[in-house]
Amino acid sequence: MKILVVGKGGREHALITALAESATETELYCFPGSDAISDLAKPVDVDGLHSLISWMKDNAVDLCVAGEESYLVKDEGLANLCEEAGIPCWGPHRQSAQLEASKEFAKEFMQRHNIPTGGATGCANIEEARAAINGVYPTVLKFDGLAAGKGVAVCPDEASAEEFLQEVLVERKFGAGRLLVEECLVGPEVSIFAAVCDDGYQIFTPARDYKRIFENDEGPNTGGMGAVSSLQLISQEELATIEETIVKPTVAGLNKDNLPYRGFIYFGLMMTADGPKIIEYNCRFGDPECQAVMPLVQGDLAQFCFQAAKGDLDKNILSFDDGWSVCLILASAGYPATSRSGDVISGLENVENARVYHAGTRKNADDQWETNGGRVLAVVAGGSERLEAVDAAYEQLNKITFDGAQKRTDIGRTNF
Structure with missing residues (x-):
């Protein structure tokens, strides 16, 4: 089976390692890849998505796996272009990937489908943002677009909020875009990952990541300084509640809104005193959570993704280590x-x-x-x-x- 993985980071290195270790015989390719990834997958030398699609067609690639989020919304969208070319893609369509690409789109989706989450207000400029905060701290500020995991700030006071507002809405650190002022939820964070195929899904091992650069969760946000994963991370009762109140209605909402989805979805959750509430979606595996989760995945990941990308989610292909x-x-x-x-x-x-x-x-x-x-x-x-x-x-x-x-x-x- 010829598989091409799109991305270049630690997440993609972990995915490619798991695909290489699958029982199915694979011939692996990567774009853009890295020196380390090239030890497992042959790099493809093309200059963009359209050239990549042509290369995959010419070389009879069986499956494209989306690792990095930016390609899902770049140009017409990786999955959309793959579908036009008749190439199965494990990754959602461009319109569905707005769940990650636009925090405001995601929040409206959650509210529309009664999925537990914090209250929020979308803002176009710094004046609107200040009015939305209205002196209530701590507050959570989120850049509306993609920001490599760094577009969110939990602000305990006016000074920290003003600093982030200046960066996002005045200096435009992350480019053009709106900002979301969101209620600050309190509790332990949990990351839930699911493989979603149309109206079906399979939940993977829960994880917890550590975003701050310094010990005791101090200092600025990062893309993630570490993660733990285990079936023991939360109770079976908690996981059942998450599935019933968040995962199921999300999958049902995608289908109701005609948002095609075949790929991994990340649910960033806060386990509040009122029950689990969703902080954000990502339309791919988390990083570094993927690196923690993949070694616990048992079975043929290559075959699982291939069949699911074609519309057949077989939950019997994979199992998960309980350590x-x-x-x-x-x-x-x-x-x-x-x-x-x-x-x-x-x-x-x-x-x-x-x-x-x-x-x-x-x-x-x-x-x-x-x-x-x-x-x-x-x-x-x-x-x-x-x-x-x-x-x-x-x-x-x-x-x-x-x-x-x-x-x-x-x-x-x-x-x-």
Whole structure:
């Protein structure tokens, strides 16, 4: 089976690894890929989506897997273009991917289908945003479009809110777009992932990620400094409530609104005193949650995605390990405000009994791995108990070094 995965980060490295380990014999390709991904999948040298579609047709690709969110809404949309070309795509249509691309679209969808969420007001400019906040803190501010996981700020006071408003609505840090002023929900966060195929779905192992750069969830937001995943993360009763009040009505709402959906969907949830409420959707696997979840997936992921992309969701193909998986991120100097490239990475060859997924790395002229981005790599280890998995992951992470490396030391230890 010929499979092409679209994306270049740690999430795609984890997906491609799982596809390569599937029982189905696969021939893997990537676009745009990375030096690390190229060890598993052949990079495709094209200059955009239309050229990529032509290449897939010419090379009889059986399945396209959308990893990175931007391609789902770029141009006419990756899945839309694949459908026109007769190529099964595991990823939603452009109009459906607005659930992630527009926070305001998603909020209106939740409200329309009575899915539990916080109240919110859409704003076009800084004056409207200030009026919507109306002196109520803490408040949550969200840029309406895609922002690589950095377009959300939980603001405890007027000063922090004003700083974010200036960045988003005056300096236009993330480009043109509206802003959502949202009620601040309180409680433990949980990430739920489901494979959705038309009116069917299968829920994967729950996860929890750590967004802040520093210990104890302090400092600026990042794309994610680590994650844990386990079927033990929440109770079966809680998961059943989430399925009944959030997952089911979301899938039903997509069908009612004629929003075609075949692909992964991420439900970012807050477990409030009033029950689970949804914070946001992502129309693909989370990052770094994907790196934590994938090692727990058992079965033939390649066959599962191939059949589901064609409209047949077979829940018997996959099962899930009931242990714990812990993902730890090493970030480069200056992250998240900036990132430094060119620092040589040492110790990768010493890692044992753990997975290393590359995100911001490249090979230099001396064939050494070096940093090439903000979040550099992830180390993932497992265990039957949470702290066993935490200790195993940190033991291996501590073998890897580079100048300016940043890491948190409390992943998997706090927020429980």
